[in-house]
Amino acid sequence: xxxxxxxxxxxxxxxxxxxxxxxxxxxxxxxxxxxxxxxxxxxxxxxxxxxxxxxxxxxxxxxxxxxxxxxxxxxxxxxxxxxxxxxxxxxxxxxxxxxxxxxxxxxxxxxxxxxxxxxxxxxxxxxxxxxxxxxxxxxxxxxxxxxxxxxxxxxxxxxxxxxxxxxxxxxxxxxxxxxxxxxxxxxxxxxxxxxxxxxxxxxxxxxxxxxxxxxxxxxxxxxxxxxxxxxxxxxxxxxxxxxxxxxxxxxxxxxxxxxxxxxxxxxxxxxxxxxxxxxxxxxxxxxxxxxxxxxxxxxxxxxxxxxxxxxxxxxxxxx
Amino acid sequence: xxxxxxxxxxxxxxxxxxxxxxxxxxxxxxxxxxxxxxxxxxxxxxxxxxxxxxxxxxxxxxxxxxxxxxxxxxxxxxxxxxxxxxxxxxxxxxxxxxxxxxxxxxxxxxxxxxxxxxxxxxxxxxxxxxxxxxxxxxxxxxxxxxxxxxxxxxxxxxxxxxxxxxxxxxxxxxxxxxxxxxxxxxxxxxxxxxxxxxxxxxxxxxxxxxxxxxxxxxxxxxxxxxxxxxxxxxxxxxxxxxxxxxxxxxxxxxxxxxxxxxxxxxxxxxxxxxxxxxxxxxxxxxxxxxxxxxxxxxxxxxxxxxxxxxxxxxxxxxxxxxxxxx
Numbered sequence: 001x002x003x004x005x006x007x008x009x010x011x012x013x014x015x016x017x018x019x020x021x022x023x024x025x026x027x028x029x030x031x032x033x034x035x036x037x038x039x040x041x042x043x044x045x046x047x048x049x050x051x052x053x054x055x056x057x058x059x060x061x062x063x064x065x066x067x068x069x070x071x072x073x074x075x076x077x078x079x080x081x082x083x084x085x086x087x088x089x090x091x092x093x094x095x096x097x098x099x100x101x102x103x104x105x106x107x108x109x110x111x112x113x114x115x116x117x118x119x120x121x122x123x124x125x126x127x128x129x130x131x132x133x134x135x136x137x138x139x140x141x142x143x144x145x146x147x148x149x150x151x152x153x154x155x156x157x158x159x160x161x162x163x164x165x166x167x168x169x170x171x172x173x174x175x176x177x178x179x180x181x182x183x184x185x186x187x188x189x190x191x192x193x194x195x196x197x198x199x200x201x202x203x204x205x206x207x208x209x210x211x212x213x214x215x216x217x218x219x220x221x222x223x224x225x226x227x228x229x230x231x232x233x234x235x236x237x238x239x240x241x242x243x244x245x246x247x248x249x250x251x252x253x254x255x256x257x258x259x260x261x262x263x264x265x266x267x268x269x270x271x272x273x274x275x276x277x278x279x280x281x282x283x284x285x286x287x288x289x290x291x292x293x294x295x296x297x298x299x300x301x302x303x304x305x306x307x308x309x310x311x312x313x314x315x316x317x318x319x
Numbered sequence: 320x321x322x323x324x325x326x327x328x329x330x331x332x333x334x335x336x337x338x339x340x341x342x343x344x345x346x347x348x349x350x351x352x353x354x355x356x357x358x359x360x361x362x363x364x365x366x367x368x369x370x371x372x373x374x375x376x377x378x379x380x381x382x383x384x385x386x387x388x389x390x391x392x393x394x395x396x397x398x399x400x401x402x403x404x405x406x407x408x409x410x411x412x413x414x415x416x417x418x419x420x421x422x423x424x425x426x427x428x429x430x431x432x433x434x435x436x437x438x439x440x441x442x443x444x445x446x447x448x449x450x451x452x453x454x455x456x457x458x459x460x461x462x463x464x465x466x467x468x469x470x471x472x473x474x475x476x477x478x479x480x481x482x483x484x485x486x487x488x489x490x491x492x493x494x495x496x497x498x499x500x501x502x503x504x505x506x507x508x509x510x511x512x513x514x515x516x517x518x519x520x521x522x523x524x525x526x527x528x529x530x531x532x533x534x535x536x537x538x539x540x541x542x543x544x545x546x547x548x549x550x551x552x553x554x555x556x557x558x559x560x561x562x563x564x565x566x567x568x569x570x571x572x573x574x575x576x577x578x579x580x581x582x583x584x585x586x587x588x589x590x591x592x593x594x595x596x597x598x599x600x601x602x603x604x605x606x607x608x609x610x611x612x613x614x615x616x617x618x619x620x621x622x623x624x625x626x627x628x629x630x631x632x633x634x635x636x637x638x639x640x641x642x643x644x645x
Binding site: 275 | 499500
C-alpha cells in the first residue's frame with residue numbers, strides 16, 4: 001500500500017469509528033422513540049398513541065437491530081441526508097440547520113486565522129530581530145500570558161471592555177444584516193480567538209527565525225551588504241515559515257473548539273449554539289450530524305497537515 | 320478551549336525536542352560562537368547552567384498561590400466566609416453590591432457573596448483538575464512505563480492505543496460522553512482524565528526508555544530482581560519526578576477544559592464551578608451592572624492556571640523532561 005492509501009484508509013476508519021460510537025451511544029443511552037414523539041412514547045394504553053408509536057418505529061426503522069440502523073443511517077448520511085430535527089415543529093431536515101449555522105462558524109474561523117497570521121508574522125519578525133533583548137523578553141511574557149488565558153475568559157473580558165464599557169463593537173449578531181455588517185459583528189469574537197492563536201504562532205515562528213538567522217546564507221547576505229530589513233523579509237522569513245504553516249493547519253481544529261465556546265458568549269447563532277441547544281433538547285440527529293462534522297473537519301485537517309509535511313520533507317512519505 | 324493551544328505547542332515542541340526556555344537556551348548556547356558572526360548580534364545570554372539549576376522566586380510564588388487556593392478550597396466549610404448560597408440582602412440597598420469590605424469580590428444579582436462562591440467553586444474545579452490528571456497519570460503513566468520497559472509487542476500495542484486516543488477529536492469525545500451520561504463530578508473528571516491518558520502516557524514511555532538501559536537497572540537485573548521490582552523500585556522514582564512537572568501543566572489544562580465544557584452547558588449539574596460562575600456572570604446585563612460577578616472567578620482562574628503553567632514549565636526545565644521523541 002502506498003503512503004497515501006494508508007493515510008486515507010486510516011482517516012476513513014477513524015470516521016467510521018466515531019460514527020459508530022456516536023450512533024451507538026445515542027441509541028443505547030438515549031431513547032430515540034421518546035425524542036421523536038415526546039411523552040406519548042410511553043403511552044401504550046391509548047390506541048391513538050400506539051398507532052403513532054408504530055408509525056414512528058416503522059419510519060425510523062427502530063425495530064431493526066442497531067448495526068442495521070447504523071448502516072441505514074450511514075448510507076443516508078453520506079448522501080447528504082442528515083435526518084430530521086426531532087425537537088423542531090414540523091421536523092425540518094437537519095441539513096437546513098447546518099446550512100444556516102455552518103457558514104457563520106466558518107466565517108468566524110477564517111477571520112480568526114487571518115487576524116492571527118497578520119498579528120503573528122510581524123510580531124515574530126520583530127521579536128526575532130531583537131532576540132533576547134529586554135523588549136523581546138517582554139513579548140515572550142506577553143505571549144505566555146495570552147496562551148494561559150482561556151478563550152472564554154478572554155471573550156468575557158473583551159466583551160466587557162469593547163461592547164459594554166465602550167460600544168466600539170456591537171453586542172448582537174443580527175442574521176438579516178448585510179454581509180459586511182455581520183462581518184463587523186463577528187470581528188470581536190474573531191479577535192478573541194486570534195489573540196491566543198497569534199501568541200502560539202509567534203512563539204514558534206520566532207524560534208525558527210532565530211535558527212534561520214544563524215545560517216551561513218544569512219551571513220553571506222549580510223556580508224554582501226543586504227539590509228537588515230531585506231534579510232528578514234526576503235531571506236529569513238520564507239525558510240522559517242514551514243512549521244508555522246503546519247501549526248496553523250493543526251490549530252484550526254483547536255480553534256473550532258474555541259469557536260463553539262466563544263459563540264456562546266457573543267450570542268452568535270453558529271454551530272456551537274446549535275449543538276448546545278440540541279443537547280439540551282436531546283435532539284440526537286442534530287448532535288450526531290454536528291459531531292460527525294467536527295470529526296470530519298479534524299480528519300481532513302490532519303490529512304492536510306500530512307500533505308504539507310510530505311511537501312516540505314519527502315522523506316515522510318517513504319518512511 | 321485554550322488547552323488545545325497547549326497541546327499544539329507541546330506537539331510542536333515534541334517534534335523539535337525543545338521548548339519554551341530550551342529554545343532560548345539553544346540560541347544562547349550557540350551565541351558565543353556566533354556572537355561576532357550573527358547577522359543581528361546582541362545574542363548575549365546567561366550561562367546555561369545557572370538558568371537551569373535554579374527554580375527561582377517566581378516558581379515559589381506560583382507554588383505559594385497554588386497552595387493557598389488548594390487550602391482555601393479544602394478548608395472552605397470551616398473558613399469564616401459567608402454562605403455561598405445565602406441571599407445577603409443589605410437593608411436599603413439593592414443587589415448587586417460592588418466589591419467592598421463587606422463583600423470582598425462583590426455580590427451577584429441575588430446578593431450572594433462572590434468571594435465565598437469563588438472559593439466554593441474552587442472545590443469543584445480543583446477536584447476535577449486534580450482527579451482527572453490523577454486518573455490520566457495512573458492509567459497513562461503505568462501503560463507508558465510498561466511500554467517503555469518491555470518494548471516489543473507491549474510497546475507496539477500500547478503506542479497504537481495512544482495514537483488512536485490522540486487522533487480521536489477531544490471535543491467530540493467530551494461532548495458525546497457528557498451529553499449522554501449524568502453530568503456528575505465523576506463523569507466530568509473521567510472524561511477529562513481519559514483525554515489526558517495519551518499525552519501523559521507518551522511522556523512516561525519516553526522517560527522510561529531513557530532510564531531502562533541505565534547501569535542501575537542493569538545492576539538490579541543482574542542481581543536477579545524481577546520485572547515488577549525493577550519497574551517499581553528502580554524506574555518509578557525516576558519517572559515520577561518529571562511526571563510531576565507534567566501533572567501541574569495537566570491540572571491547568573483540565574481546569575480550563577471544565578470551563579470550556581461549562582460554556583457548552585456540559586459541566587457538572589450541581590454546584591458552582593469556576594467555569595459556571597464565569598458563565599453566569601457573562602450575560603450582557605450582568606456584565607453591564609456588575610462586571611465583578613465574572614471578573615472575580617476569571618482572575619482567580621487565570622492566576623491559578625498561570626501559576627500551574629509557570630511552575631510546571633520551570634519544573635520541566637529543571638528536570639529536563641524530553642517529549643516522546645524516542
